[in-house]
Amino acid sequence: MQKEELQKKLQEAYNKRYKTIEKRVSSALHDAQLDEENLSLEEIKTIANLFIEKETQQLEDDVEKLLEQKEAIERALEKKSEELQEKKYEVFHALEEEFAADKTVLVKLHQIKLQSIDLYDILSEMVESAIITALEKDSDGDITEPTKEVIKEITFESIKEGSLNTIRVRKILSTILATAIEVAEATPNRAEEILSATLKGMRSGLIQSIDRFKKRLAYMPVEAKHILIEDYDTIIEDLNQTDTLFSQVVVTQASESSQMIRKILIDLNSAMQYDLEELVHISKETAEVMKERFSSLAKMAVKKADSALKSPKAKEAKRMGIQAFSVAKEALGQAIKSAKDAIDKK
Known part of the structure; x- marks a missing residue:
């Protein structure tokens, strides 16, 4: 039987007055007087598709309307x-103008700004701006410490508020390192300094983020578990392999880089294996805290969306990169001053 003829027969036989799908389907097949035993695969497919279309038409229309509403809501959001x-x-711009004359207050304001604005979507531009600023402001031929501090700050602020799942953390670390590689490629005589400081800053920022996560877990009431736990099993697994994740990011970026950068990264990664012990330690401690407090409730954990505010301005990202450098430099200066004061007192 031709497809069109079969469809016509079923259309005429189909009757909506019956209350159940079973009755509507069986009566239509009976009234259409089909030779059911000899139906081909294609004919059965035609029958099934026609009944699906008939029974789901209203739902399809509803879904279409909801999708249109969803798209409109997403655009509005x-x-x-x-x-x-x-x-x-x-x-922050208004406050910066107000405090422009007081450098100390301005640095504190920039620190608050870093904590208040989601960095996820302006990460690449911000890292580039921060490293370039470190190079431009270099006066003693060593950018390692200030660059390490600024990358640590950016890494920490980017990771801390969202989920600790591998995909998100890997993306943040990869973006930071890939951007540093671009600057290193353009500044080959400082490439090793830039990349070494970047890796150390990434490691420190990741450690700080995990430590913060652990502390929040330790004092969080069970009733508030949904605030942090997105996926219990995944996070536990990820926490037990943070050193592997870190090394994989480095190796992956190295494999996609020039021969010069690849060699530097592979050498730095090999040298850092022992330095990752602190990362492993804090990660395993955090996993244990999670197990102790939330293992029995893991399946009930509510997913927390990791939404990032969109920033359309690369210009603002550059401003924040420079400001992040200032914050890190100020913190480093205070640390050095405190160390010198302690030595002088001895």
Whole structure:
């Protein structure tokens, strides 16, 4: 039987007045007087598709309308997120102008700004700006410590508020390292300094993020578990292999780089294996805290969305990169001063 003829027969036989699908289907097949025993695969497919279309038409229409509404809501959310980010920038710009004459206050303000604005979507531009600023402001031929501090700060602030799952952390670390590689490629005589400082800063920022996560878990009431736990099993697994994740990021980026950069990264990665012990230790401690407090409730954990406010301005990212450098430099200066004071007192 031709497809069109079969469809016509079923259309005419199909009757909506019956209350159940079973009755509507069986009556239509009976009234269409089909030779059911000799139906071909294609004919059965035609029958099934026609009944599906008949029974789901209203639902299909509803889904279509909901999808249109969803798209409209997503567009509105994106627009509002951008507006929210812009308002934050405007507030900080106004405060920066107000405190422009007081460098100490300005540095503190920039630190608060780093903590208040989501860095996820402006990460690459910010890292580039921060490293270039370190190079431009270099006066003693050593950018290692200030660069390490600024990368640590950026890594920590980027990771800390979101989920600790591998995909997100890997993306953040990869973005930071890939950006540092681009600057290193353009500055080959400082490449090893840049990459060494970047890796050390990434490691320190990751350790700080995990330590913060552990402390929040330790004092979090069980009732508030949904605030941090996105996926219990995944996070536990990820925490037990943070050193592997870190090394994989380095190796992957090395494999995609020039021969010069590849050699530097592979050598640095090999040399850092012993330095990753602190990362392994804090990660395993955090996993144990999670097991103790949330293992019995893991399946009930509510997913926390990791949403990032969109930033349309690369210009603002560069500003924040420079500001992040200033914050890190100030912190480093204070640490050095404290160390010198301690030595002088002895």
